[in-house]
Amino acid sequence: MPEPAVPSRPLNARIVVGFGTALAILVAIGADSYLNALRLAENYRGVAHTHEVLSILSALYADVLDAAASRRGYALTGDEGHAERVRAAEQSIRSRLADLRRLTGDNPRQQARLGRLEPLVIQRIAQIQGAIARRRQHPYDREEQAAATLEGTRETDEIRAALGGMFAEEQALLSQRAADVEASLRRTKWVIVLGSATAGLLVAIASFLFHREFLQRERAEADLRRNEALYRAVLSQFPNGAVLLFDRDLRYRLAEGQGLQQVGLSKAGLEGRTIWEALPAETSAAIEPAYRAALAGQATSFEIPFGGRHYSVHVSPLAGAPGETLGMVVSLDITARKQAQDDVLRLNAELERKVAEATAANQELEAFSYSVSHDLRAPIRHINGFVDMLRRRLGTGLDETAQRHLQTIARASRHMGELIDDLLAFSRMGRGELIQARVSLGSLAREVIESLRPEMDGRSIEWKVDGLPDVTGDPAMLRIVLTNLVGNAVKYTRPRTRALIEIGPAAGAPGEVVLFVKDNGVGFEMKYADKLFGVFQRLHRSEEFEGTGIGLATVRRIVHRHGGRTWAEASVDGGATFYVALPAPGGESS
Amino acid sequence: MSQLRRILLAEDNEHDVELTLNALAENRLANEVVVVRDGAEALDYLYRRGAYRLREEGNPVVVLLDLKMPKVDGLEVLRQIKQDASLRQMPVVMLTSSREENDLVRSYELGVNAYVVKPVEFGRFVEAVRELGVFWAVVNEAPPGSVRRSP
Numbered sequence: 001m002p003e004p005a006v007p008s009r010p011l012n013a014r015i016v017v018g019f020g021t022a023l024a025i026l027v028a029i030g031a032d033s034y035l036n037a038l039r040l041a042e043n044y045r046g047v048a049h050t051h052e053v054l055s056i057l058s059a060l061y062a063d064v065l066d067a068a069a070s071r072r073g074y075a076l077t078g079d080e081g082h083a084e085r086v087r088a089a090e091q092s093i094r095s096r097l098a099d100l101r102r103l104t105g106d107n108p109r110q111q112a113r114l115g116r117l118e119p120l121v122i123q124r125i126a127q128i129q130g131a132i133a134r135r136r137q138h139p140y141d142r143e144e145q146a147a148a149t150l151e152g153t154r155e156t157d158e159i160r161a162a163l164g165g166m167f168a169e170e171q172a173l174l175s176q177r178a179a180d181v182e183a184s185l186r187r188t189k190w191v192i193v194l195g196s197a198t199a200g201l202l203v204a205i206a207s208f209l210f211h212r213e214f215l216q217r218e219r220a221e222a223d224l225r226r227n228e229a230l231y232r233a234v235l236s237q238f239p240n241g242a243v244l245l246f247d248r249d250l251r252y253r254l255a256e257g258q259g260l261q262q263v264g265l266s267k268a269g270l271e272g273r274t275i276w277e278a279l280p281a282e283t284s285a286a287i288e289p290a291y292r293a294a295l296a297g298q299a300t301s302f303e304i305p306f307g308g309r310h311y312s313v314h315v316s317p318l319a320g321a322p323g324e325t326l327g328m329v330v331s332l333d334i335t336a337r338k339q340a341q342d343d344v345l346r347l348n349a350e351l352e353r354k355v356a357e358a359t360a361a362n363q364e365l366e367a368f369s370y371s372v373s374h375d376l377r378a379p380i381r382h383i384n385g386f387v388d389m390l391r392r393r394l395g396t397g398l399d400e401t402a403q404r405h406l407q408t409i410a411r412a413s414r415h416m417g418e419l420i421d422d423l424l425a426f427s428r429m430g431r432g433e434l435i436q437a438r439v440s441l442g443s444l445a446r447e448v449i450e451s452l453r454p455e456m457d458g459r460s461i462e463w464k465v466d467g468l469p470d471v472t473g474d475p476a477m478l479r480i481v482l483t484n485l486v487g488n489a490v491k492y493t494r495p496r497t498r499a500l501i502e503i504g505p506a507a508g509a510p511g512e513v514v515l516f517v518k519d520n521g522v523g524f525e526m527k528y529a530d531k532l533f534g535v536f537q538r539l540h541r542s543e544e545f546e547g548t549g550i551g552l553a554t555v556r557r558i559v560h561r562h563g564g565r566t567w568a569e570a571s572v573d574g575g576a577t578f579y580v581a582l583p584a585p586g587g588e589s590s
Numbered sequence: 591m592s593q594l595r596r597i598l599l600a601e602d603n604e605h606d607v608e609l610t611l612n613a614l615a616e617n618r619l620a621n622e623v624v625v626v627r628d629g630a631e632a633l634d635y636l637y638r639r640g641a642y643r644l645r646e647e648g649n650p651v652v653v654l655l656d657l658k659m660p661k662v663d664g665l666e667v668l669r670q671i672k673q674d675a676s677l678r679q680m681p682v683v684m685l686t687s688s689r690e691e692n693d694l695v696r697s698y699e700l701g702v703n704a705y706v707v708k709p710v711e712f713g714r715f716v717e718a719v720r721e722l723g724v725f726w727a728v729v730n731e732a733p734p735g736s737v738r739r740s741p
Binding site: 384 | 661
C-alpha cells in the first residue's frame with residue numbers, strides 16, 4: 001500500500017549508495033596518494049643515491065688529480081708530506097671504488113664501466129707510487145723526473161673518459177627519476193582533484209537527498225503530531241463522558257473527555273496507570289471482567305455508578321490498533337437520563353396512585369349508588385306503608401275520592417322509586433369535565449346565603465362573611481360545595497335562638513387557599529368525624545335533622561376533583577367548623 | 591298461644607320502626623319487641639350497659655337488625671354478637687332495604703342467621719314480618735339463656 005507521507009525506501013538506498021561511493025572514492029584517493037608518496041620516496045632515495053654516486057665519482061677524480069699533483073710536488077721538493085698525501089689519496093680512492101661498486105651493484109652497465117675504470121685508476125696510482133719511489137732512490141735524475149711528469153697523461157685521459165661515461169649514465173638516471181617524480185606528482189594531483197570533485201559531488205547529491213528526506217520526515221512527523229493533537233483535541237471535547245484506551249496490562253494508554261473532571265479523574269491520573277492504580281478498588285473489580293472480555297475480542301455494555309454520577313459504559317476491542325491488542329472504553333454520563341427514568345418511575349407511581357384514587361372514587365360512587373338504593377328507597381317504602389296502614393285503618397269509611405287520593409300517593413311513591421333509580425344511573429354517567437374559571441368565593445358565598453333564605457324563615461342568624469379569597473375552579477360545583485356547607489350550618493343551628501355562622505379564610509399549606517364555615521350549632525362527636533364525609537353517613541337521626549347524608553360526601557368529592565381537601569372540627573353541642581382547602585389560583589393559570 | 595318471646599329491633603328510622611311494629615302487631619307479636627335506634631344502643635342493650643344497665647337478664651330470642659344505622663351500623667353489631675361467646679348462639683336477622691350483593695355476602699360471612707329484604711309494598715312487608723316473627727319467636731327453639739315468658 002503506498003503511503004505518500006512516508007519517504008520511500010529506494011530514496012534511502014540512493015543516499016546510502018551516494019555516501020558510500022563518495023567514501024570509497026576518498027579511500028581510493030587516499031590509498032593512491034599513499035602509494036604515490038611511497039613511490040616518490042623511492043624515487044627520492046634513487047635520486048639521492050645517484051647524487052651520492054656522482055659525488056663519489058667527482059671525489060674519485062679529484063683524488064686521482066690530487067695524487068698526481070702531490071707526486072709532482074714530491075718530485076720538485078722531495079718533501080715526504082707529498083708522498084704521504086699520495087698514500088692518503090690512494091686509500092681514499094680504494095675506499096671510493098669499493099663504495100661505487102656497492103652503490104652501482106644494481107646497475108650492470110655502471111658495473112661494467114666500473115670494471116674498466118678500476119684497473120685504470122689502480123694502474124695510475126701504481127704509476128704515481130712508482131715515480132715517487134724512483135725519486136726517492138734517484139733524487140737528482142732530471143730525465144727521470146721529466147719522464148715521470150710526462151707519463152700518466154694518457155691514463156688520466158682514459159680515467160676521465162671512463163668517469164665521464166659513468167657520470168653521464170648517472171646524470172641520465174637522475175633526469176629519468178626526476179621525470180618519473182614529475183609524472184607521479186601530476187597523476188596524484190589529478191587523482192586528488194578529480195576524485196575529490198567526484199566525491200564532493202556525490203556527497204552534495206547525497207546530502208541534498210538526505211536533507212530532502214529529513215525535511216519530508218520532519219513534515220510527516222509534524223503531521224503525525226498535529227494529527228494526534230487533533231484526535232486528542234477532538235476526544236477531549238467528548239461531551240458528558242470519556243474515551244479511554246487500555247492495553248494488555250489493563251493500563252490506560254489514553255484518557256480524554258470532558259466527563260473526567262466531573263468525577264475527579266484526570267488524564268494524568270489515568271494515562272500510564274493500571275485500573276487498580278487509577279481507580280477505587282470496587283470500581284476496578286467491577287470493570288475488570290469487561291476489560292478482559294474486550295481484550296479477548298468481546299464487547300460489553302453496562303451501567304455503573306461512579307463519583308456520585310451514573311455512567312453507561314461500552315468496552316470493546318479497538319479494531320485496527322497496529323501491532324498490539326488494545327481495548328477501548330466509551331463512557332457516557334447518563335445521570336440526567338437516569339434522573340429522567342427515576343422521574344418517569346415516580347410519575348408512574350404517582351399515576352398509579354391517581355388510578356388508585358380514581359378507583360377509590362369509583363368505589364365511593366358505588367357506595368353512593370348503594371346508599372341511594374338503600375336510603376332513598378326507605379322513604380318511598382314508608383309512604384307506601386303508611387298509605388296502606390291508613391287505608392286499613394279507615395277501611396270502607398273512605399269515599400271514592402279519598403280512595404283515589406290514597407291510590408295516587410301510593411302510585412306516586414312507586415314512581416319516585418323509579419325516578420331514584422334513574423337518578424342513580426344519571427349520577428353514574430355524570431362525571432363531566434371540570435370547568436376552570438376564576439371564582440370569587442366572597443360573592444359566591446353571599447349568593448348561596450341568599451338562595452337559602454327560605455330555610456331561615458323565623459330564624460335569627462348572625463352572619464360574618466369576610467376576607468374570602470378568589471380561587472380557580474368550576475363555579476357550579478363550588479356553588480354546590482358552599483350550598484351544602486352553609487345549608488348544614490343553617491340546619492344544625494336550628495336549636496339555637498341566636499345562630500352565629502362565620503365564613504372566612506384560614507391558614508393552610510403553601511399553595512393552598514383555605515376557607516372555613518363555622519357555626520355554633522349542635523356539633524358532633526369528633527370520633528365520628530371521619531365518617532362525616534362518607535356518602536350517606538349521618539350522625540343524627542332523620543327526625544332530628546332532615547337530610548340525605550350526601551351533602552358532605554358531595555363536598556368532599558368536588559373538592560377532591562379540584563385537587564383540594566376537606567376536614568372538620570367539632571364537639572357535641574359546641575358547634576362545628578368545616579374546612580375546604582383548594583389549590584391557590586395562578587398555580588397553572590396566569 | 592304459648593310463651594311470648596322477646597324480640598330486639600334495631601332500627602334508626604322511626605317510620606320503619608312504626609311500620610315494623612305495625613306489621614308485628616298485625617301478627618300479635620308487638621308486645622314483646624324492644625326497639626333500639628342505632629347500633630350503639632343495640633349493643634348497650636345486649637351488654638346491659640348505659641341506659642339498659644338495669645334491664646333484666648337474658649338475651650332476646652331473635653335480633654332484627656337494620657343494616658344502616660347511625661354511629662354503629664348493623665354489620666358491626668352483627669360482628670360483635672358473633673364474636674361474643676355469650677351472644678353468638680342468639681339468632682340475628684338482617685332486616686334491610688338493601689339488595690346489594692356485597693351486604694348479603696358480608697352478612698353471611700359474619701354468621702347472620704337470616705337476611706330479609708324489606709319489600710316496598712306494605713302488604714308484602716306485613717307478610718314477611720309475620721313469617722319472620724312466627725318462625726324465630728314461636729317455632730324456633732331458642733338457645734339456652736334466652737328470655738322466656740309465661741302468658
